[in-house]
Amino acid sequence: MPARSQSHQITPERIFDLLQAYRNSAALKTAIDLDIFSHIGAGIVTAADLADELKIPVRGMRILCDFLTTDGLLIKTGDHYALNADAAVFLDRKSPAYMGGAARFLCSTPMMRAFDNLIDCVRRGGATEEVGLISQDHPVWVDFAHGMAALQALPAQNLSEFIDLPCDRPIKILDIAAGHGRFGIALAARYPNATVFALDWPAVLNVARKNADDAALGSRFETIAGSAFEVDLGDGYDAVLLVNFLHHFGIDEIATLFGRIRPALNAGGLLVIAGFMPNEDRISPPQAARFSLSVMASTPKGEAYTAGELKGMLEAAGFSYIADKPMSSGLQRLITAQSPGGGGGC
Amino acid sequence: MPARSQSHQITPERIFDLLQAYRNSAALKTAIDLDIFSHIGAGIVTAADLADELKIPVRGMRILCDFLTTDGLLIKTGDHYALNADAAVFLDRKSPAYMGGAARFLCSTPMMRAFDNLIDCVRRGGATEEVGLISQDHPVWVDFAHGMAALQALPAQNLSEFIDLPCDRPIKILDIAAGHGRFGIALAARYPNATVFALDWPAVLNVARKNADDAALGSRFETIAGSAFEVDLGDGYDAVLLVNFLHHFGIDEIATLFGRIRPALNAGGLLVIAGFMPNEDRISPPQAARFSLSVMASTPKGEAYTAGELKGMLEAAGFSYIADKPMSSGLQRLITAQSPGGGGGC
Numbered sequence: 001m002p003a004r005s006q007s008h009q010i011t012p013e014r015i016f017d018l019l020q021a022y023r024n025s026a027a028l029k030t031a032i033d034l035d036i037f038s039h040i041g042a043g044i045v046t047a048a049d050l051a052d053e054l055k056i057p058v059r060g061m062r063i064l065c066d067f068l069t070t071d072g073l074l075i076k077t078g079d080h081y082a083l084n085a086d087a088a089v090f091l092d093r094k095s096p097a098y099m100g101g102a103a104r105f106l107c108s109t110p111m112m113r114a115f116d117n118l119i120d121c122v123r124r125g126g127a128t129e130e131v132g133l134i135s136q137d138h139p140v141w142v143d144f145a146h147g148m149a150a151l152q153a154l155p156a157q158n159l160s161e162f163i164d165l166p167c168d169r170p171i172k173i174l175d176i177a178a179g180h181g182r183f184g185i186a187l188a189a190r191y192p193n194a195t196v197f198a199l200d201w202p203a204v205l206n207v208a209r210k211n212a213d214d215a216a217l218g219s220r221f222e223t224i225a226g227s228a229f230e231v232d233l234g235d236g237y238d239a240v241l242l243v244n245f246l247h248h249f250g251i252d253e254i255a256t257l258f259g260r261i262r263p264a265l266n267a268g269g270l271l272v273i274a275g276f277m278p279n280e281d282r283i284s285p286p287q288a289a290r291f292s293l294s295v296m297a298s299t300p301k302g303e304a305y306t307a308g309e310l311k312g313m314l315e316a317a318g319f320s321y322i323a324d325k326p327m328s329s330g331l332q333r334l335i336t337a338q339s340p341g342g343g344g345g346c
Numbered sequence: 347m348p349a350r351s352q353s354h355q356i357t358p359e360r361i362f363d364l365l366q367a368y369r370n371s372a373a374l375k376t377a378i379d380l381d382i383f384s385h386i387g388a389g390i391v392t393a394a395d396l397a398d399e400l401k402i403p404v405r406g407m408r409i410l411c412d413f414l415t416t417d418g419l420l421i422k423t424g425d426h427y428a429l430n431a432d433a434a435v436f437l438d439r440k441s442p443a444y445m446g447g448a449a450r451f452l453c454s455t456p457m458m459r460a461f462d463n464l465i466d467c468v469r470r471g472g473a474t475e476e477v478g479l480i481s482q483d484h485p486v487w488v489d490f491a492h493g494m495a496a497l498q499a500l501p502a503q504n505l506s507e508f509i510d511l512p513c514d515r516p517i518k519i520l521d522i523a524a525g526h527g528r529f530g531i532a533l534a535a536r537y538p539n540a541t542v543f544a545l546d547w548p549a550v551l552n553v554a555r556k557n558a559d560d561a562a563l564g565s566r567f568e569t570i571a572g573s574a575f576e577v578d579l580g581d582g583y584d585a586v587l588l589v590n591f592l593h594h595f596g597i598d599e600i601a602t603l604f605g606r607i608r609p610a611l612n613a614g615g616l617l618v619i620a621g622f623m624p625n626e627d628r629i630s631p632p633q634a635a636r637f638s639l640s641v642m643a644s645t646p647k648g649e650a651y652t653a654g655e656l657k658g659m660l661e662a663a664g665f666s667y668i669a670d671k672p673m674s675s676g677l678q679r680l681i682t683a684q685s686p687g688g689g690g691g692c
Contacts, residue, residue: 010431018374019452021367026461028364033465057471064468067639070632085356106365115372122410125403286416293413
């Protein structure tokens with residue numbers, strides 16, 4: 001929820017809205033599950049017609065659609081509903097940027113239940129090991145891989161354009177916690193001389209493999225099943241990707257991981273980090289700043305680190321910091337660093 | 347959450363925020379439970395000092411306070427946090443308008459769990475009888491009575507100023523579902539010739555009785571324990587109050603209730619209805635419009651009726667509609683209607 005301007009009348013309304021914000025999640029999740037946005041997009045635009053189409057009482061449909069209208073996702077004129085611009089692009093199943101699958105992950109029971117006892121997480125400074133979702137082959141990560149794939153196509157393209165790698169010889173890229181695999185696949189699309197090694201839990205790798213097959217990578221896509229902290233990473237990589245991953249861990253664990261990655265990289269190989277990184281004030285941009293609370297609720301020691309903190313960790317691990325920059329979506333940041341030694345792009 | 351302007355760049359940010367809005371509820375509830383706002387109001391303004399005061403890790407405090415800053419409730423300058431205007435008035439325990447108690451009700455487990463299966467409520471058009479909270483002496487109503495009391499002082503004063511009753515003889519007022527009792531108590535304060543009969547579940551009446559004792563009403567405050575649909579209401583009332591009550595019920599149930607109230611009122615006696623009533627468009631004002639979803643999730647047939655709908659129900663039950671007007675808080679509306687026969691104010 002966006003911060004609102006301070007120049008307003010003093011009322012309890014904003015506080016009531018925040019206390020009951022769980023309603024907004026439930027209403028949107030329900031509308032996505034019922035596929036209401038796609039139906040409205042297809043021209044079924046009154047509560048009566050939507051109810052008829054979905055075989056549910058008109059009363060339930062009307063109350064839900066009116067609520068979505070107060071959230072701005074629908075626009076109501078008389079008794080007709082229309083999609084707002086965001087809903088048309090991201091919530092209509094016919095749109096290539098449809099993100100309904102993300103709701104399955106973001107509003108999954110484990111994610112939401114992690115917030116039921118937020119006060120205990122705050123008191124401990126993190127989730128218990130048992131609640132932590134990272135260190136296991138949890139089905140939530142398959143939902144994540146499916147749900148985020150469409151949304152990540154553009155950031156993945158964006159990342160691939162930033163990363164300069166050798167073109168004159170075969171190269172190897174390691175995609176740690178590959179998920180849907182889109183980031184490695186985008187790099188493989190830019191570099192026909194690249195083979196991508198996707199590392200993740202076995203069930204998640206099935207999703208990545210499917211996406212790699214759709215991209216016709218063939219033998220240029222290989223998989224490594226297991227935890228990045230435990231499996232043999234291999235070696236001779238020209239680039240290692242850590243996308244949306246480091247926030248799960250404490251500083252000591254990240255140091256351990258960097259220590260495993262360094263010998264796996266060629267001299268001068270690139271370490272590429274992308275994800276939510278708040279500015280040094282830790283309150284902007286809002287999406288990145290808020291992300292730390294999600295991480296604290298679901299991991300023992302993680303948080304959304306700033307680029308400055310990650311730079312410190314990289315240098316402590318012997319990497320040379322090259323640059324950090326916002327990705328074109330504006331939501332996430334990208335850091336590039338280099339393993340000791342020479343190297344360079346095309 | 348307020349609807350945002352349609353004239354913005356198309357991004358998935360708003361949708362991500364809504365899907366994860368349950369975080370906002372959890373963060374605010376946690377901060378209220380830890381009494382962070384009161385501590386900041388008292389001059390403990392850094393995460394380190396707050397953590398020290400509350401004996402919790404600074405990391406948990408910092409992440410929570412940064413999140414509250416993105417919600418606008420705190421203002422961060424360097425590593426100092428300050429309360430925004432709403433938080434200072436409503437979330438600092440030293441403020442007379444402190445509404446922290448409302449969080450206990452609005453974020454109670456039964457209220458939040460009612461939204462877990464919102465899709466089933468939409469499909470049915472309401473909650474199951476078992477999930478419905480109204481028709482039982484549920485502890486959630488004691489939380490409600492405690493939590494809302496301070497917030498309702500001003501609306502109760504406001505209501506009492508609107509209602510003109512005879513001053514020249516003893517009068518009787520029935521306050522149905524009295525809760526904290528503030529509305530009847532405010533009328534008794536205006537009319538020293540009034541005796542208030544508060545009707546509610548026994549445990550809730552203890553809260554109302556305490557507030558009546560604090561207002562020194564003595565024998566001018568009586569109680570009727572039980573359901574308004576079942577107990578003997580008595581008779582000879584000059585006014586009957588139905589505040590924040592009718593939204594729980596279907597139209598048929600409201601007709602039954604009106605049928606019980608009519609003979610309990612003197613000729614020309616007033617029926618006073620107050621609560622969230624959306625405009626006829628059902629999408630404004632947002633707080634009132636959204637309320638229907640809460641009611642649908644927690645009652646089998648209820649919703650936030652418009653003033654027009656209530657007018658129709660009153661007239662069908664033989665009442666003469668007098669007026670409806672917004673209460674000064676702006677959040678709720680007030681309807682007055684009259685039992686057949688003469689009558690009038692002071």
